[in-house]
Amino acid sequence: MKIIVTGGAGFLGSRVIRALLAGAGRQDGLPGFDAIVSVDLSPCPVEDPRVASVAGDIADPGFVRQVVGADTAGIYHLAAVLSGGSEADFDLAMRVNLDGTRALLEAARAAGTVPRFVFTSSLAVFGGPMPKVVPESLATMPASTYGAQKAIGELLVNDYSRKGFVDGRVCRLPTISVRPGRPNSAASSFASGIIREPLAGIPADCPVPLDTRMWLSSPGAAVANLVHAMAVEGGRIGPWRTLNLPGLCVTVGEMLASLERVGGSGARALVREAPDRRIMDIVCSWPGAFDTSRAAALGFVGDSDFDSVVRQYRDEFSGVRTA
């Protein structure tokens, strides 16, 4: 049996694949598998005989059905055009984010194995007036195309699960920070940039006000939770499959204070306030904190504090030791 990971060449996807390989046969509840298929535009960077890479158009039902067969035990659907990119190219976003998700669900249904189907959603499904802490009963009123398409994906995964076509799990991920590497097309890309670049001695622009509340997860916590999402038994989740995953609620100012404590005042001084209306319109419409009690009861866990997150990044990736 196999597990499919769309976006398997990406940041989260490749880490999920590594974690699955490490946990196979050891992590309780994970479905048995002997192969992982990464579906992405570029090859998966994980070198392991159990990992195969397939390149193709996820919105092409024929291609997707060819990839997903009767030997599919689980699917991670991580591939997406991100928030900034979706706002810039509506048609591409509709094709990848909506048609792609639907093609994958249809292929999973056709496989007949009722595979576990982990779909990553986002706080971008919310917008408009919002309580200080977002409960799972809050209406999705997205203020971006990306958010609208993630909200639609949530509904599709839930209905396909209700019908018994797949065994779905919708994970509303916090914004991931600190991501290594280069900026991406997400409007929230700065949430990594304002930590990552200064730790490498590079100036960074902060496009939102310092009192903007962010809902964050370290890459490590996000990956562990995505593996857990595949391992947890569907019956324990209940009929509604959408979960607010754990995160940290911190302001951008608090993030920069963590940067200063971990990276020193020189690093902090490299961050310049440069308000950007396009970014603010998207990011400031997102909630800053969520009620994650249902996820916690199901065994999902979050980070302890943002200082540790910055330290974790510095120790793993940056090689900078200034504090």
Place this chain on the structure above:
Amino acid sequence: MKIIVTGGAGFLGSRVIRALLAGAGRQDGLPGFDAIVSVDLSPCPVEDPRVASVAGDIADPGFVRQVVGADTAGIYHLAAVLSGGSEADFDLAMRVNLDGTRALLEAARAAGTVPRFVFTSSLAVFGGPMPKVVPESLATMPASTYGAQKAIGELLVNDYSRKGFVDGRVCRLPTISVRPGRPNSAASSFASGIIREPLAGIPADCPVPLDTRMWLSSPGAAVANLVHAMAVEGGRIGPWRTLNLPGLCVTVGEMLASLERVGGSGARALVREAPDRRIMDIVCSWPGAFDTSRAAALGFVGDSDFDSVVRQYRDEFSGVRTA
């Protein structure tokens, strides 16, 4: 300029067309038009030189684009596979309710006129645990395929409106009662049947418990509100275009008491309790009352009480005068 009505041959559609023709040039705010195009599988029953009927597949983008041109001032999208039918034929429902709505929105976008776009949604978008009165901020957790697809349509109309492609208005209609004519494939069809058949001396089955709360609108109030939805200025609605329309909250037992008061005890005695799990699973997942204050502030109006609704039906349609 023209107004397009999908489902224009149907119960609500044909009445909306009659009301538009009556209000043209007289109802404040209605966009100017000199033609109405009904898009439906059968011809629109309204005989008027301004009404043209077009038959075709609403999920075929080419067909829909041919119908919607640069002379389109407004669109009513009423056509749908209903709740019972959607539960029975998932693929047909996906095609008509999801692909059809998307094809229509795309054609409206291509028209370039930013037409007013009235989309009828439903209380079926709700499910799961629910407060006694549903606020507009409640999450859509549909327990039916029809509800999931209506919730997706709501998101699409909102995002197409936010992008400036259409000027959308999403009307969450109550269950319409009393509908004349024959039962339809909606799971809520009984909400008309238990009044309509007894008034005509015909026995009727009641498939849900008598304490089931129903959220109802007379056909007259629903049609008046749909015309108003086209007439109200978009700027007044605000960025989020989904509205809970006014309704009456009554239990099935109270509906039958109204039947008895208006139609006599003989009519009441014709209703037999016949629990139907398939109907209950859908209808009992719907909310019984909504907060409609935003719609009320925008000038939408509801019925005063269910006795009047039954009397209105009896006087207009049934010809029965037993009380």
